[in-house]
Amino acid sequence: MIHFDNVTKVYANQNRPALDHVSVDVDKGEFVFLVGPSGSGKSTFLRLVLKEERPNNGSIHVAGKDLSKLSNFKVPHLRRRIGCVFQDFRLLPNKNVYENVAFALEVIGKPRRFIRKVVPEVIELVGLEGKAHRMPEELSGGEQQRVAMARAFVNRPMILLADEPTGNIDPATSIGIMKVLDRINRTGTTVLMATHDAAIVDSMRKRVVELEDGKIVRDQSRGVYGQAY
């Protein structure tokens, strides 16, 4: 589903590569933790999957497509198959829960009838039933992140990228977030989650890919966060 072959990324005005000859394979339906200290290249990895950045070297395949051969015109179609969740939620403050989730479908031109049917289902899936008409500021951090996950998943993407989704959330609430991610994973969606949260990684027992200074130092199925140390 995601295939990195010897990928190197150097940002302009920097001599140290953000990713250094990284090769990794993620299969369909896998749940992968991307761990490592700040600046180790986790976010760069996710940005490359979305084609927000281009690699200096190596090739990237996502959902069967070679990103180097994907024209800019087709990038939006790639992104429709990838859902994204961030540490800072990125909800629209002037829209309620329902509208925030529906927005993702409206802007890709889905018919209204389809939106009316799908959005409530996804809101229920993330455990926010009965809160569809709340505004983001009326929700807790954990609930806001559930809205963001609903928005990321509402178009049934093949891949879900999560960049430290529990970074702003207390440990107890994080468990609920992880349960939702697990539920999404069980529908067949590949989940790639970058995180610092050792407790979560240890409790989930999923595949762990560890980056350090842009290099993969560990790739372990059913791994834990700090085993290498």
Next chain:
Amino acid sequence: MRANFIFSEVWIGLRRNLTMTIAVIVTVAVGMALLGVGLMINSQVSKLTGFWSDKVELSVYLCTKGSPFEPCKNRGAVTQEEKGTLEQTIKALPDVEQVKFENQAQAFKNFQSTESNTLLLSVTKPEDMPESFRVKLKDPEKATAVASSLKGQPGVSNVVNERDLLQSVFGFMDTLRNVALGIAILMVIAATLLIGNTVRLSAYNRRRETGIMRLVGASNIYIQLPFVLEGLIAGLIGGVLSGVILIVVKVFIFESIQTYMAAPLGWDTVAGVITGTMAVGVLICVLASFVTLRRYLRV
């Protein structure tokens, strides 16, 4: 494509930047109105030129009793005999196409219809008006030569080349047109920059929305269209206002000087000018929006 969704986005954008939108509308309206006025003056001048080149080229004025002109001093009014020989002389000239005689009564009538000074009208009598030969030439360029050959003839008080008179009017209208077009160009530049700024502000205000749209895979057109439409709508409103200004200019200025112009500017020309300036206004707005978007809204 969901039309109502895009239009609600456009409406939000226009409302958020209301002052900038108004600035754009006013600039476009004034700029396009000036452009239109320039075009209207232009077509008025060319109409007049066409009209007058078919008309009298030379007026050969004859002496009246007590005429102040040098050749008429120390002699009375032109005699019937002199008129006869003069007409023969003019007709004999190779460049002359047609000669018409205008008597005092006709001259007085023309004077009455064109002069607006009531004091002058009340003291002028038909006997004060000079008789004249209106001479039409085969080749208008020969006017100066013909005029000088007729100047010395007995009974002639003065020879006026009507083109010279018109030339000064045309010169004034040319200046007017150039000033209008010059200001119009400046306004177009101002409008372009203003639209650029408005779109930039709009893109900044909506960076959250556009960021999410990018993320969930909205197509470039979907992301950019609301901004371009904002420019288009502002340009369209400005264009309509400029059309209104042009109609007012036509009714109150061109119409009032029409008595002197003899070749009225038709509504069909005005309609053409309005359509043209509106198209230019809208085009400028859309292009300016599009170019700025490329810079400030990375997709």
